Amino acid sequence: MTTTISRNDLAGFNQAGFNQLLERRIDPVWITQARKDAWAAFESMGWPNPRDENWMRSDLRGFKLDRYQPIDESETQSVQNAPVRLIQGVDVGGSLRSENGVVTAESLDPKYAAQGVIFGSLSRCARDHAELVKKYLHSQIDIHVDRFAALQAAMWTDGYFLYVPKNVVVxxxxxxHAAMGDGKVDLTHVLIVLEEGAETTVLFESTSSNEDADGFHCGGLELVLNARSNLRFVGLQDWGSGTWHFAHKRASVGQDANLQWTIAAMGARFAQVDQRVALVGPGASSHVNGVMFTRDKQHLTYNTIQQHSAPHCTSDFLYKAVLQDRSRTVWRGMIKVDVGADKTDGYQRNDNLLLSDNARADSIPGLEIKADDVRCTHGSTSGRVDEELIFYAQSRGFTRVEAVRLIVTGFFQQIFDRVTIESVREALGVAIARQVRQYE
Amino acid sequence: MSHILRIENLHVAVDGKAILRGVNLEMKFGETHAMMGPNGSGKSTLGLAIAGHPNYVITEGTITLDGEDITEWEADQRARAGIFMAFQRPVAIPGVKTADFLRHAATNVRRPDRKEGEDLIPMREFRKELKAKMSQLKIDTEFARRYVNDGFSGGEMKRAEILTMAMLSPKFSILDETDSGLDADAVKLASASIAEIGRDKMGLLIITHHDKLLEHNPPQFTHVMLGGRIVETGGAELARELHDHGYDRIRKTYPDAEAANQEMLAKEEAVAV
Structure with missing residues (x-):
């Protein structure tokens, strides 16, 4: 005889809910222990202090964790109608799909599998490839950094593991594709490891079953690039407009390795993303392209850190945001150069274009330099869309909304020029054009 | 073809300040009109008001195109109806390629009822046409890939405006000091280009201080603006006279208009301070 636990019996994000999660999961012992440690950390911490630099511009008052319930990953998850945008006309080498934070479909071209590439559910890989996962999981994210990091480390339901062996080119x-249903949660983790000389491109997108979907995403992402490896990572965040989105994203770039990371943030009602790229081996380089396009009362916060720990490294962060309606973006950029990281070449820039008087963009660039011989530059601009540009385009037959769309597309072009994947440029172009609304 | 652009008793204010004080002007398709006048007399204001700039508020009077009152129309409606203005200082649109901009503009103007999102002119067809026009105007094809007016020299900007005029083939073109900021050779080239594209193929309203731009475009009508009004209209000989002898005679003959002109200039300077 089997008993099914009905949804009503499922506890929330509390001790009972955590215990239920441990009971129903088949995790290796070391993961169970890690979860318990993280849960203890979660219990011992308070919610982020509004006086904390990273949170002082974020209003969490509307967020109620007890409105959401953990997903029972032993039940079949099904999310309908969550769109896929990044792979129009693209021949993919493998794909993963998760629904409400549980991987439900996995595929990988056998020719890559034959070369030792691993691409699959994190829960499964933690059992099948325990040594690898153990070595890298939460190696980059400090679970004590805030309550969301601890909660995610304790209660992650599944995730995506990619491992590319030495010198293998995918x-x-x-x-x-991470899909989430209305009112659901997604506690997934991305773990990508490239061994020496490995090379690949990952297109990641998160979407909801409907445009105004509520939801709670609390995620982690770790990219580990060993020496001379090369990763292009694209993330399109297009959660429903009622979704709370929290994420810690970390990359570690080794000697002469190269990371090109494109982040596009379109969805969610609230987002708090902490992104750090650490350049840990001499000659490492990273390019980060950030695109934010907001509307209604969206509030997106990106705290970015370019951590230079080794000499002769390059980091280049460019974030551009277009804001409509009463939306708000916060961008904090920090270039940190450690003692000894000489010949650092660091660049950060944030440009904001406001399409409405009621929108607000905060831009806080910063430098913290402890080495002597470095070149670091930063800058930011914010301004309203220029009415003279709109008139000029209108006098050439563009309607007002077409003119605004044109100007917005042009504003983002600098970023598109840096994105080397055509399908991504197109998908972003379409997503942006769709978002430009009729306004006066 | 017979098209008529008619300006009647046009009064225009900018930021609440009256600039145009009753302008009357009638232009027929195929005619060339020169609009001359000293600084601050209202020439550019007339151009921008006809083009539909939202800051140039028409307080009195009408603009009609082929009998249709377009006074209240948005700038894009006017463009689609066949009104074009070559800007004195065109603005740059970073990130937007000139070719893409012109393709969209030409599609909208040629298919005035086009709805947003409907197809543009096919790329091949458009490229061919653009290339032909560029070679006709002696413009380097590399131009098409550059962002609209971004980092253009003064001469390049003006040629881009004439290229735009060529691609949109409007019924009426207003050329707002297309010669300003250009050296003598560039003015010659601009003058020849305007003639090549516009002469007899549209109505031309050439706003200028000098007669150089008119070299290849002898006007049938020369209008003199002073103090926000057209005070005198003549033929090509009037343009020559003004170029050779300046506006002293005009200023003396129309003291009221001259007073208005001085008043407008004083206000402008006060704002500038």
Whole structure:
């Protein structure tokens, strides 16, 4: 005889809910222990202090964790109608799909599998490839940094693990789609490890079953690039407009390795993303392209850190935001150069274009330099869309909304020029054009 | 073809300040009109008001195109109806390629009822046409890939405006000091280009201080603006006279208009301070 636990019996994000999660999961012992440690950390911490630099511009008052319930990953998850945008016309080398934080479909071209590439559910890989996962999982994210990091480390339901062995080139892009239903949660973790000389492209997108979907995403992402490896990572965040989105994203770039990371943030009612790229080996380089396009009362916060720990490294962060309605973006950029990281070349820039008088963009660039011989530059601009540009385009037959769309597209072009994947440029172009609304 | 652009008793204010004080002007398709006048007399204001700039508020009077009152129309409606203005200082649109901009503009103007999102002119067809026009105007094809007016020299901007005029083939073109900021050779080239594209193929309203731009475009009508009104209209000989002898005679003949002109200039300076 079997008993099914009905949804009503499922506890929330509390001790009872945590215990239920441990009971129903088949995790290796070391993961169970890690979860318990993280849960203890979660219990011992308070919610982020509004006086904390990272949170002082974020209003969490509307967020109620007890409105959401953990997903029972032993039940079949099904999310309908969550769109996929990044792989139009793209021949992918493998794909993963998760629904409400549980991986439900996995595929990988056998020619890559034959070369030792691993691409699959994190829960499964933690059992099948325990040594690898153990070595890298939460190696980059400090679970004590805030309550969301601790909660995610304790209660992650599944995730995506990619491992590319030494000198293996995965020449077709790999696709990951995280789908979430209305009112549901997604506690997934991305773990990508490239061994020495490995090369690949990952297209990641997160979307909801409907445009105004509520939801709670609390995620982690770790990219580990060993020496001379090369990763292009694209993340399109397009959660429903009622979704709370929290994420810690970390990359570690080794000697002469190269990371090109494109982040596009379109969805969610509230987002708090902490992103750090650490350049840990001499000659490491990273390019980060950030696109934010907001509307209604969206509030997106990106705290970015370019951590230079080794000499002769390059980091180049460019974030551009277009804001409509009463939306708000916060961008904090920090270039940290450690003692000894000489010949650092660091660049950060944030440009904001406001399409409405009621929108607000906060831009806080910063430098913290402890080495002597470095070149670091930063800058930011914010301004309203220029009415003279709109008139000029209108006098050439563009309607007002077409003119605004044109100007917005032009504003983002600098970023598109840096994105080397055509399908991504197109998908972003379409997503942006769709978002420009009729306004006066 | 017979098209008529008619300006009647046009009064225009900018930021609440009256600039145009009753302008009357009638232009027929195929005619060339020169609009001359000293600084601050209202020439550019007339151009921008006809083009539909939202800051140039028409307080009195009408603009009609082929009998249709377009006074209240948005700038894009006017463009689609066949009104074009070559800007004195065109603005840059970073990130937007000139070719893409012109393709969209030409599609909208040629298919005035086009709805947003409907197809543009096919790329191949458009490229061919653009290339032909560029070679006709002696413009380097590399131009098409550059962002609209971004980092253009003064001469390049003006040629881009004439290229735009060529691609949109409007019924009426207003050329707002297309010669300003250009050296003698560039003015010659601009003058020849305007003639090549516009002469007899549209109505031309050439706003200028000098007669150089008119070299290849002898006007049938020369209008003199002073103090926000057209005080005198003549033929090509009037343009020559003004170029050779300046506006002293005009200023003396129309003291009221001259007073209005001085008043407008004083206000402008006060704002500038």
């Amino acid at each position: 020449d077709k892009p790999l696709h990951i």
